Amino acid sequence: MRLALHAEWTKMRTVASPLWLLLGTVAATVALSAVATSVVNCTARGCGGDTTKLSLMGVYLGQAPVAILAVLVISGEYSSGMIRTTLTAMPRRATAFAAKAITLTGVVAVGGTVAVLGAVLAGRLILPDLGDQALSLADGPTLRAVFGTVLYLILIGLLSLGIATAVRDSATSIGIVLGLLYIFPIISGTISDPDWQRLLQQIAPMSAGLAIQATTDLHSLPLSPWAGLGVTAGWATAALLAGGLLLRVRDT
Amino acid sequence: MTPTVTPYRPSERVGRDGFLQVLHAEWTKFRTVRGWTVGMMAAALMVVLFALLVGVSSNQKGSPPVPIGPGGEPVTDSFYFVHQPLAGDGSITVSVSALKSSIPKAPGDLRPGTVPWAKAGLIIKDGTRQGSPYAAIMATGSHGVRMQDNYVNDTAGPTGPASAESPRRLRLDRSGDTITGYASTDGTKWTKVGTTQVSGLGSTAQVGLFVASPPAVGGGGTAGSVSTATFGDLRTQGGWAGGNWTGSQVGAKSPTFAGYPENAPGSFTGSDARFTVTGAGDIAPAVSDSLPTGGHLRNILTGTFAALIAVIVVGALFITAEYRNKMIHLTLAASPRRSRVLVAKAIVLWAVTFVAGSVGAILATPLGLGLARGNGVYIFPVTSSTELRVELGTAALLATASVLALSVGAIFRHSAGAVTTAIVAIVLPYILIAIPFMPASVSKGVATVTPGAAFAVQQTLVPYDQVASNYTPYYGYYPLAPWAGFAVLAGYAVASLAVAAVLLNRRDA
CATH class of the missing domain: 2.60.120 (Jelly Rolls)
Structure with a gap:
């Protein structure tokens, strides 16, 4: 396993695109958060909502490079034929797949932490001083939101890895992942029935998982923050299982 | 004695190197790759399925009746x-x-x-x-x-x-x-x-x-x-x-x-x-603001978003797959005039996507409208010519977006980058427009200069000078006229096709 991890880390480190995609994640997250916090109308009483969630809004966009990175980790090998070498060197496919997932988790955790902390910092600098409502990592719910957002990005990465392993083609996988993430919110925006809206928000990987960012009005959420992240974890697990199983039973 | 073998010689035809042959070759490539045909069918199906979903899940049975003026308008x-x-x-x-x-x-x-x-x-x-x-x-x-x-x-x-x-x-x-x-x-x-x-x-x-x-x-x-x-x-x-x-x-x-x-x-x-x-x-x-329970045609065609992703993927793969499996060498050897190949690909892709999109939109609209009306939703009235414009405009939007993806694919020669760029160029504006608190100037700017301006083909609402309202794309009012918005996307597609043709001629395959 250590050798497998070392091999995967070498592959990740020696290709230019993962680093660029991680930088893209940081840039997209911080930029969108900065825009969101600068357009909001703030008064002395507050910003009319959940400032933590607002500052972390950048992950709406920042998750896309994470998904692409995760897709390329495996589909890049399929398109270049490298996968045959990988599986010849590591015939135990489950080990090779686990090594990929672990390496990806580590890389996204680092990139995601930088991105999320950057977004919080941008929020602190841009939002007016709100006294006791200010963003602070010492505040329990805020810390949970920040930590949970990093976990969310990791889960999106794993979900994308699972889908890409099952599909084996980068373009199709990116299409499926981005569709899965962004279609649900758009649909629930056009649907007028509140029960359906609630249901969609409970099952969609993005809407459910980002419940982890809520720090106010927790009782009015469609589902609790950790349960929401659990839904995203369920999606990621299902995708990883499907991808891992197909990797085992199929020829490359 | 050696047996004589008659070598296979395709019959000589007039215009052997003609454009029609290139077009035919590209059409054969397209229809014989199962994944691409499935992708197009999926796009049409998405439009229909999401129309059904929006229709089934809407519920305005309890809302008060909408007053109708002497001209039939709300x-x-x-x-x-x-x-x-x-x-x-x-x-x-x-x-x-x-x-x-x-x-x-x-x-x-x-x-x-x-x-x-x-x-x-x-x-x-x-x-x-x-x-x-x-x-x-x-x-x-x-x-x-x-x-x-x-x-x-x-x-x-x-x-x-x-x-x-x-x-x-x-x-x-x-x-x-x-x-x-x-x-x-x-x-x-x-x-x-x-x-x-x-x-x-x-x-x-x-x-x-x-x-x-x-x-x-x-x-x-x-x-x-x-x-x-x-x-x-x-x-x-x-x-x-x-x-x-x-x-x-x-x-x-x-x-x-x-x-x-x-x-x-x-x-x-x-x-x-x-x-x-x-x-x-x-x-x-009535305008969108004063009749918030009212639906319009754009809502029924929400599946356009999902279909866009499908046609972008197929469009990008239509060229990048050739680079990946080296088919491009054969293609360019058979047809050395390279820009013709690209144009032929664009025509085949546009036509196929347009047909798939039209089928999807023309089936989806009456189904979705019927279900939504059955659930008590008031739909802002449109003339049948406007309805047809929305349906064919949606198909043209999908077709042009897939050609944009094809061009970007020819520029990048790599599917991941092409798909991402095309999705970001078209889908991101869609998402930005869909954020209600986006300042009007930003959302109007996005709907004017980005390829997302093409969503204007789905607009059915008209602003009135004597009614103050939020006339922003979020509420269904676009800064550009329907076909002007579409022209913005078409401009991007044509420009990137031209860049792709220049690069294809200059670079080794």
């Missing part, structure tokens, strides 16, 4: 009406010496404010039923004197606000179906503001004073406002029965339908010639 028709019956012909004159509006800063906290289209004046109407025919002349918050009739017609009269020093005198004459409005700023010199034919008023119409106050627009939303007007010198001539003036609220007081702020009900005080009237609401064509 209208807002709620105001405070101080009236008497007028049998046959007659006229009424009044002066408006003040029109003050209030806007709530917080629930129950009313502050004086400016409501540009607050209205106070004279109206002749076929009873108090919402949506019934009318004609009115009025002083407004900041648009001077106007004469309006049957919700959509609006004529400007003398400018400037009404005040105690300079009251606006208004007069309305009925002669059969002909209603004439006059205005005067000094009480001696009268100018005719407009003459209009209003059919359906009946022999006895309700005539009198009215005050309306449409919701104040700001911060991406609206807040119900209320206005109070002071009337004087009320005089009548003709077939008036006499007696007391009756105060009625026309329309529901529900806040959804331009109702009153908290603790500010409609009322009137006074008698004889002087009245103070308080009212809210509006007499105007």
Whole structure:
């Protein structure tokens, strides 16, 4: 396993695109958060909502490079034929797949932490001083939101890895992942029935998982923050299982 | 003796290297790759499935009925009406010496404010039923004197606000179906503001004073406002029965339908010639803001978003797959004029996507509309030519987006990058537009300069000058005309196709 991890880390480190995609994640997250916090109308009483969630809004966009990175980790090998070498060197496919997932988790955790902390910092600098409502990592719910957002990005990465392993083609996988993430919110925006809206928000990987960012009005959420992240974890697990199983039973 | 073998020679045809052959070759490539055919079918299916989902999951059965104007369009028709019956012909004159509006800063906290289209004046109407025919002349918050009739017609009269020093005198004459409005700023010199034919008023119409106050627009939303007007010198001539003036609220007081702020009900005080009237609401064509429960065609075609992703993936793969499996060498050896190959690919892809998109949209629209109407959703009416424009426009949008993806794929020669770029270029604007609190200038800018401008082909709503509202893409009002918006996307597609052709000619494959 250590050798497998070392091999995967070498592959990740020696290709230019993962680093660029991680930088893209940081840039997209911080930029969108900065825009969101600068357009909001703030008064002395507050910003009319959940400032933590607002500052972390950048992950709406920042998750896309994470998904692409995760897709390329495996589909890049399929398109270049490298996968045959990988599986010849590591015939135990489950080990090779686990090594990929672990390496990806580590890389996204680092990139995601930088991105999320950057977004919080941008929020602190841009939002007016709100006294006791200010963003602070010492505040329990805020810390949970920040930590949970990093976990969310990791889960999106794993979900994308699972889908890409099952599909084996980068373009199709990116299409499926981005569709899965962004279609649900758009649909629930056009649907007028509140029960359906609630249901969609409970099952969609993005809407459910980002419940982890809520720090106010927790009782009015469609589902609790950790349960929401659990839904995203369920999606990621299902995708990883499907991808891992197909990797085992199929020829490359 | 060696057996003679006749080598296979394809029959020589005229125009062997013709464009038609290249086109045929590309079509054969497209239809024989199962994944691409499936992708196109999936795109059409997405449009239909999401239309069904939107139709099934909508539920407006409990909402109040939408008032319909004489022209068949949805209208807002709620105001405070101080009236008497007028049998046959007659006229009424009044002066408006003040029109003050209030806007709530917080629930129950009313502050004086400016409501540009607050209205106070004279109206002749076929009873108090919402949506019934009318004609009115009025002083407004900041648009001077106007004469309006049957919700959509609006004529400007003398400018400037009404005040105690300079009251606006208004007069309305009925002669059969002909209603004439006059205005005067000094009480001696009268100018005719407009003459209009209003059919359906009946022999006895309700005539009198009215005050309306449409919701104040700001911060991406609206807040119900209320206005109070002071009337004087009320005089009548003709077939008036006499007696007391009756105060009625026309329309529901529900806040959804331009109702009153908290603790500010409609009322009137006074008698004889002087009245103070308080009212809210509006007499105007309905817009997205004032009819939030109304649906429009764009909602039914929400699946366009999912279909876009599918056609972008297929479009990018149509060229990048050739680079990946080295097929491109063979393609370019067979057809050395490289830009022709690219153009042939673009034509085949555009045509296939357009057909798939049309099938999807033409099936989806009636299904989705039927289901949504069955669930009590009021759909803003469109003519059948507009409906066809939305359906074919959606198909053209999908087709052009896939050609854009093809061009970007030819530039990048790598599917992941191409798909990501094309999705970001088209889908990101869609998402930015769909954020309600996005400032109007930003969202209009996004819908003007990015490829996302093409979503304008799905617009069915028209803005009205005499209704202040949030006319932003989020509410279904695009800054560009339908085909102008589409032209922006087409421009991007053609430009990137040209860049791709230059690069394809310059680079080794």
